[in-house]
Amino acid sequence: DGFIHLADYRPPAWRIPSAELQFELGPDATEVTARLALSPDPAQPGEALELDGEELELLAIALDGQPLPPERYDYDGRRLRVHGVAADCTLETRARIHPAANTRLEGLYRSGRLLLTQCEAEGFRRITFFADRPDVMPRWRIVLRADRAAYPVLLANGNPVSTRELGDGRHEATWENPHPTPAYLFAIAAGAMERVSSTLETMEGRRVELNIWAEPGDVARCAYALGAVERSLRWDERRFGRCYDLDVFNVVAAQDFTMGAMENKGLNIFNARYILADEATATDADFLAIESVVAHEYLHNWSGNRVTLRDWFQLSLKEGLTVFRDTEFSADLHSRALKRIEVVRLLRSRQFPEDAGALAHAVRPDRYREISNFYTMTIYEKGAEVIRVLHTLVGEAAFRAGMDRYFADNDGRAATLEDFLAAHAAASGRDLAQFARWYSQAGTPELHVTDAFDAATGDYTLTVTQNTPPTPGQPEKLPLLVPLRFALYDASGRAITAPPEADAVVHDGLAELTAPTHVLRWRGLGARPLPAFNQGFAAPVKLHFDYTVDQLARLARLERDPFNRWDLLQRLATDALLGAAHAEAATAALGDALADLLADASADPAFVAECLALPDFDTLAEALPEVDVDTLVARREELLDRLAEEQVEGLQARYDALADAARGGLGGEAMSARALRNACLAWLTRLDPEAKLAQAQFDAATTMTERLAALRCLLHFQAPGADAALQAFRDAHAQDPLVTDKWIGLVATRPDPEALDEVQALMATPWWKPANPNRVRALLGSFARSNPLGFHRRDGAGYRFVAGQVVALDAINPQVAARLLGGFESWRRWASPRRELAREALASLEGKLASPDGRDLLQRLLG
Ligand code: DPP
Numbered sequence: 001d002g003f004i005h006l007a008d009y010r011p012p013a014w015r016i017p018s019a020e021l022q023f024e025l026g027p028d029a030t031e032v033t034a035r036l037a038l039s040p041d042p043a044q045p046g047e048a049l050e051l052d053g054e055e056l057e058l059l060a061i062a063l064d065g066q067p068l069p070p071e072r073y074d075y076d077g078r079r080l081r082v083h084g085v086a087a088d089c090t091l092e093t094r095a096r097i098h099p100a101a102n103t104r105l106e107g108l109y110r111s112g113r114l115l116l117t118q119c120e121a122e123g124f125r126r127i128t129f130f131a132d133r134p135d136v137m138p139r140w141r142i143v144l145r146a147d148r149a150a151y152p153v154l155l156a157n158g159n160p161v162s163t164r165e166l167g168d169g170r171h172e173a174t175w176e177n178p179h180p181t182p183a184y185l186f187a188i189a190a191g192a193m194e195r196v197s198s199t200l201e202t203m204e205g206r207r208v209e210l211n212i213w214a215e216p217g218d219v220a221r222c223a224y225a226l227g228a229v230e231r232s233l234r235w236d237e238r239r240f241g242r243c244y245d246l247d248v249f250n251v252v253a254a255q256d257f258t259m260g261a262m263e264n265k266g267l268n269i270f271n272a273r274y275i276l277a278d279e280a281t282a283t284d285a286d287f288l289a290i291e292s293v294v295a296h297e298y299l300h301n302w303s304g305n306r307v308t309l310r311d312w313f314q315l316s317l318k319e320g321l322t323v324f325r326d327t328e329f330s331a332d333l334h335s336r337a338l339k340r341i342e343v344v345r346l347l348r349s350r351q352f353p354e355d356a357g358a359l360a361h362a363v364r365p366d367r368y369r370e371i372s373n374f375y376t377m378t379i380y381e382k383g384a385e386v387i388r389v390l391h392t393l394v395g396e397a398a399f400r401a402g403m404d405r406y407f408a409d410n411d412g413r414a415a416t417l418e419d420f421l422a423a424h425a426a427a428s429g430r431d432l433a434q435f436a437r438w439y440s441q442a443g444t445p446e447l448h449v450t451d452a453f454d455a456a457t458g459d460y461t462l463t464v465t466q467n468t469p470p471t472p473g474q475p476e477k478l479p480l481l482v483p484l485r486f487a488l489y490d491a492s493g494r495a496i497t498a499p500p501e502a503d504a505v506v507h508d509g510l511a512e513l514t515a516p517t518h519v520l521r522w523r524g525l526g527a528r529p530l531p532a533f534n535q536g537f538a539a540p541v542k543l544h545f546d547y548t549v550d551q552l553a554r555l556a557r558l559e560r561d562p563f564n565r566w567d568l569l570q571r572l573a574t575d576a577l578l579g580a581a582h583a584e585a586a587t588a589a590l591g592d593a594l595a596d597l598l599a600d601a602s603a604d605p606a607f608v609a610e611c612l613a614l615p616d617f618d619t620l621a622e623a624l625p626e627v628d629v630d631t632l633v634a635r636r637e638e639l640l641d642r643l644a645e646e647q648v649e650g651l652q653a654r655y656d657a658l659a660d661a662a663r664g665g666l667g668g669e670a671m672s673a674r675a676l677r678n679a680c681l682a683w684l685t686r687l688d689p690e691a692k693l694a695q696a697q698f699d700a701a702t703t704m705t706e707r708l709a710a711l712r713c714l715l716h717f718q719a720p721g722a723d724a725a726l727q728a729f730r731d732a733h734a735q736d737p738l739v740t741d742k743w744i745g746l747v748a749t750r751p752d753p754e755a756l757d758e759v760q761a762l763m764a765t766p767w768w769k770p771a772n773p774n775r776v777r778a779l780l781g782s783f784a785r786s787n788p789l790g791f792h793r794r795d796g797a798g799y800r801f802v803a804g805q806v807v808a809l810d811a812i813n814p815q816v817a818a819r820l821l822g823g824f825e826s827w828r829r830w831a832s833p834r835r836e837l838a839r840e841a842l843a844s845l846e847g848k849l850a851s852p853d854g855r856d857l858l859q860r861l862l863g
């Protein structure tokens with residue numbers, strides 16, 4: 001069946017204490033010489049020597065300096081086997097690879113005029129012969145040789161050791177990475193790059209040079225990212241006591257990059273969209289995303305690199321942990337509440353559907369066919385939430401002690417989830433056995449809470465039951481350890497602080513649920529209180545409590561936790577859209593709450609903007625047993641139209657009042673003002689068929705944030721000035737692929753079934769660059785993921801179109817194709833005829849996908 005199982009793990013039979021690689025770099029052909037010190041594991045004597053190597057042209061092979069005769073080895077295009085070796089030895093191979101022909105962007109490839117690598121998860125085997133698994137961790141020496149004119153800058157992992165001229169127009173640079181490092185963190189970058197740099201001294205007194213490299217025209221837009229590196233480095237020292245450990249930290253921006261970025265040791269390689277920014281070309285959201293991705297990759301230096309993974313089943317051990325760390329970084333530097341709202345939105349709109357759909361898997365899966373398909377919302381976002389659960393259970397001090405212990409005990413090692421849990425169990429003194437189920441059970445847990453009040457005795461009880469729905473391969477679930485925060489408010493709106501009697505551990509307004517059902521009981525209350533739950537979204541669950549509309553509206557004013565105030569308005573909006581019985585009352589209450597917020601000059605404008613943003617299509621769909629696309633979209637549009645009409649004065653007043661504050665550069669206040677102005681603009685444009693306000697904002701905008709929001713309004717509401725604005729925008733940024741991606745994304749997400757025609761029309765222009773992952777995501781990814789009316793066209797044309805593109809892209813870049821195919825993950829819940837149309841589109845792919853990525857995903861989707 002092609003599955004690799006966690007239970008089958010065995011340590012490497014051969015270790016590689018050191019590796020020296022020499023590259024003769026060229027775009028069409030590059031020769032790689034690898035000298036590997038090999039040492040058999042004494043515990044596994046007699047195991048054959050086998051190395052990975054994919055599509056390599058083997059030019060020479062020698063053992064301990066002696067060329068190997070053909071009968072001593074064989075290579076089938078995937079594995080190299082060397083026969084008759086049993087003791088320590090040195091293997092030298094020379095292989096040829098072809099960077100310019102590498103459209104998969106795994107291994108060594110060309111992007112523009114640069115040569116770059118991407119090795120995670122299994123790309124290193126496309127560079128040279130090696131034991132390409134994360135528990136093989138040599139120390140590395142890397143020698144790069146290339147034509148000086150074409151490749152003046154030669155970068156690799158670690159510290160620079162020496163450079164020299166080779167006389168024939170070529171030059172050489174040598175790098176050493178002294179830290180034991182698995183091959184997936186290997187990197188080189190070569191080409192005509194320029195840099196911005198700074199130097200700082202770590203807490204341990206090491207002087208570190210920080211460099212951000214980009215192609216010459218782009219270097220002016222790297223300053224913000226450099227600042228983000230500095231902030232990340234300082235934050236990890238402060239909050240986790242972790243210092244940087246090399247003399248240089250290099251970051252390279254690449255226009256062609258499949259992932260967001262990659263944390264290679266000492267040489268991070270980034271998708272340019274997470275580096276390049278100035279106010280004329282990047283939005284405020286882009287700046288914040290850049291800062292958080294820079295932090296994410298920097299923070300991997302400890303959570304991932306110094307302590308790496310034993311095997312790929314442990315992926316969330318570095319990804320969930322590092323997402324937790326980067327969200328804490330952003331929360332510490334900016335608004336904690338806004339960061340929490342952003343994360344929970346993503347969780348609800350993308351991770352919950354993943355966890356409920358055909359591709360659901362545990363945070364630590366126990367089998368996979370293709371690891372590239374596991375760089376998912378579940379591994380990253382749910383993985384981070386599970387760490388947050390642990391943090392909530394043990395508290396910051398014990399959590400920090402557990403992290404210190406984890407890093408100390410596992411430094412230089414390839415660790416497992418068990419190592420992580422053992423460190424935290426030891427530091428906190430807690431038994432984490434039940435907590436560990438979060439890692440093995442897929443599916444979003446549901447909490448159902450009911451209450452009862454006995455007026456005679458004043459007894460108030462909350463009964464909480466939990467269950468986790470079945471997911472593929474996991475029909476039965478056990479109860480999880482869920483930290484449920486709660487609060488009770490009395491009739492005057494004061495919080496009741498007396499703890500309940502409970503059959504669960506309760507402390508500080510938090511109950512540790514461990515059983516299928518728990519009861520919390522308060523005695524002698526004067527009146528029925530009003531309960532509130534899951535402040536800060538401490539548990540990544542779906543919580544059900546049957547509130548009346550009045551209760552929700554009251555709580556939205558009483559709750560001190562800003563996240564919950566926002567969440568209660570989301571709940572009102574959801575009830576207005578989906579709760580047939582009291583939809584009208586919920587709409588009215590939501591309107592009142594928004595009117596209050598708009599009138600409240602003391603409220604953070606960015607928070608108000610979040611409250612104006614109703615739950616999106618995917619989040620709403622997740623609450624429905626079956627999704628009728630047209631009805632859901634229509635209801636949402638109707639609600640927005642109606643609320644806009646009711647709030648028009650407040651919206652216009654806030655829009656006008658914030659005009660000055662919005663002109664303030666990248667400060668928090670200015671960003672916040674722009675966020676609310678843009679939210680108001682989108683609502684106001686609903687009432688303005690000429691889109692005069694949007695046109696005026698477009699014409700006068702001085703930042704990309706304002707200009708792009710206005711262009712979205714013009715295009716999505718099909719304003720009279722839309723075409724002219726699009727053309728002006730397009731022409732102004734024609735040379736900039738990242739800004740071009742922005743307008744392409746707007747075209748692809750116009751909420752109209754006919755957006756499909758425009759997407760197809762764009763594919764016939766030079767704007768279509770199927771080998772560039774960002775462009776594919778801008779056009780096809782946003783169409784499939786963020787244009788419900790286009791993708792889910794009634795005639796099935798959206799599904800057929802996307803399926804057809806998956807086939808085309810599978811031959812170019814399988815990971816990009818597989819990502820696009822993931823847009824079908826919830827197809828079984830789409831109401832007829834869409835379910836059948838989606839099934840047909842998927843079935844038409846059978847036998848047409850060549851990559852393991854595509855085939856694995858298709859099998860799981862059709863399962
Ligand atoms: N580069 C990806 C990330 O940092 C995979 N490690 O999440």
Ligand code: ZN
Nearest residue numbers: 296300319322
């Ligand atoms: Zn990561």
